[in-house]
Amino acid sequence: MSRVLQNFVGGQYVDGGDLFDDVNPVDGSLVARVQEADRDVVDGAVRAARRALEGEWGRFTATERVALLRRIADGIEARFDDLLAAEIADTGKPVALATELDVTRAAANFRAAADLVAGLGVDSFLTEKALNYAIRRPLGVVGVIVPWNLPLLLLTWKVAPALATGNAVVVKPSEETPASATLLAEIITEAGAPAGAYNVVHGFGPGAAGEYLTTHPDIDGITFTGESRTGSAIMQAVAPRVLPVSFELGGKNPAVVFDDADLERTIDGLARSVFTNTGQVCLCTERVYVQRGVFDEVADGLVKRAQELRFGSPYDPSTTTGPLISQAHRKKVLSYYAIAEQEGAQLLAGGGIPAVGEDLSGGSWIEPALWTGVGNSARIMQEEIFGPVATLMPFDTEEEAVRLANDTPYGLAAAVWTSNLERGHRVAAAMRVGMSWLNTWYLRDLRSPFGGSGLSGIGREGGVHSLHFYTEPTNVCVAL
Ligand code: NAD
Ligand code: 6OD
Secondary structure: OOOEEOEEEOOEEEOOOOEEEEEOOOOOOEEEEEEOOOHHHHHHHHHHHHHHHHOHHHHOOHHHHHHHHHHHHHHHHHOHHHHHHHHHHHHOOOHHHHHHHHHHHHHHHHHHHHHHHHOOOOEEEEOOOEEEEEEEEEOOEEEEEOOOOOHHHHHHHHHHHHHHOOOEEEEEOOOOOOHHHHHHHHHHHHOOOOOOOEEEOOOOOOOOHHHHHHOOOOOOEEEEEOOHHHHHHHHHHHHHHOOOEEEEOOOOEEEEEOOOOOHHHHHHHHHHHHHHHHHOOOOOEEEEEEEHHHHHHHHHHHHHHHHHOOEOOOOOOOOOEOOOOOHHHHHHHHHHHHHHHHOOOEEEEEOOOOOOOHHHOOOOOOOOEEEEOOOOOOHHHHOOOOOOEEEEEEEOOHHHHHHHHOOOOOOOEEEEEOOOHHHHHHHHHHOOOOEEEEOOOOOOOOOOOEOOOHHHEEOOEOOHHHHHHHEEEEEEEEEO
16 A cells, blocks of 8 residues: 555645556666645635634744744754655755755754744834834745755745744645655644744646635745746736745856866866756756867766766765656756757767666656857747756857856856956856856855846745745834
8 A cells, every 4th residue: 555645734644536647767667656635625714714813823923833833843954864765755866966965954943933933123214303123024825836856955945934934834735745845734733833933835837836825815925846837827826916036947057168277176166066966957057168278178987987876776976866756847948958969069978867776767857958159049048948958168368258147148157267266256246147156066155146037937945035035024013
């Protein structure tokens, strides 16, 4: 009998309408059957969240919320191995990555949000006529909709500040990765959160749980991470009620390598930024602009790194690279391998399906692909692929590199590689993105603004930026 994952509503695990399969992408085996939230379950979750705000949870002081968040972080650390197993079964990512990144960041997200609220003051302005001070109220019932690539990290990145600032949440994890959000409900409850503060509804997007949530008349805001197209659909769904949204969307992120860069460090960084999580991180580099004099050396270095990737069981210490999330996603990524060929790209490495042995043959494995030889308008240079891929292009001048890097409707992240710090600061600042890394990639300080512009999103979260999204200020003006 397979395990069944339930929805979590008002402090209780509840069934839904239909059941759907949670599949392990390593071998195609069944992880669990999942209770799909129908409209009634989603409605129940929103009502439970509202009751929590009007009841015990709404009466929690900031000090009590901070203490709760710290207990949740402790709970995550105490259940580290369970969360790790849940995350690995759903995504197939190697145990080292899930340990270093996913589960560790879940605890860190709660601690960072607790620290933020513990240190909060109020904005105030004093003149001879008046004292103005702005108090902050929670937004209310917040819908949290997240994707499958870093399921627990991305969920807690939003849930932690939402709870820290006194909101109640209804979370819709990805249908591909329902396990860790379900387990987190136990941890949050054991830490002492009142019923209804944290609710989970499982299911799909359009015409299903995701849409039931975004169109529910009693939610106060939506925070969403996922594809740009989905962000657009959600924006339309909430438009009639003019709800606030925070959107962390797709990217087509550039790396710019100058000929004075420390090439060993650069190739290390590039390999990490192209291949981490099998390229399924929104921040991953998919376009690499290299100054002409070092183009061959950088291309050869990256090709070597691609050839060194090892596919296999997530628990085998020699495995560096897991599968893609699903057969459907592999079909999409492989369609870009065909598009690259049609566009006349020169394939430098990979580009197919690896031999992984019979045990794993039901998994959604894919080789990386590195290309060169196309212009900036090629589809493989313009469209987000979300796999272990990159296209390399030579450039001659700094001005040209900045122009090429910014020639995209996305604006999420960039990485600049140079040993000339003056130029590094200048070029990093000229990138039209939310996050610009200089001589590194995906190095995070959780207080810094995170998000993107253009097709990559609306707003920023992190530190005080989360505070601004998850609360509404009311200014009190006192005549003196
Ligand atoms: P997706 O947009 O297909 O799905 C994300 C979530 O939205 C899922 O829970 C899904 O069920 C739900 N959803 C889908 N359609 C919906 C609708 N109409 N209404 C309500 N909910 C709906 O994205 P994905 O395939 O799960 O994730 C990959 C994408 O996420 C990539 O584009 C990637 O770049 C992006 N991403 C961005 C960031 C960031 O911080 N900018 C982080 C991670 C992933
Ligand atoms: O590190 C984070 O806080 C974050 N939001 C990462 C997003 C990664 C995208 O896949």
